[in-house]
Amino acid sequence: MPQKKRTFRTVVFESDFDLSPEDAWKTYSYRWQIEIVMRYYKNALGFDVTRVHDDYSV
Known part of the structure; x- marks a missing residue:
């Protein structure tokens, strides 16, 4: 089984x-x-589902 290659990512x-x-x-x-x-x-x-994030959404 091939050895996994280590990968690094930047956050x-x-x-x-x-x-x-x-x-x-x-x-x-x-x-x-x-x-x-x-x-x-x-x-x-009972809040509605909102898909928008702004000052007026919950």
Whole structure:
């Protein structure tokens, strides 16, 4: 079986928060859990599904 080639990628994170790269990565890793919680509360409160993110969408 051929050995897997290691690949490296670059992640660019821009923010006005003062976070270390490690803290930013740890925070981002929780994104999916946050999305699940937000979806639950949107459904529980009866909000419509929105596909647009602006100042007026939930």
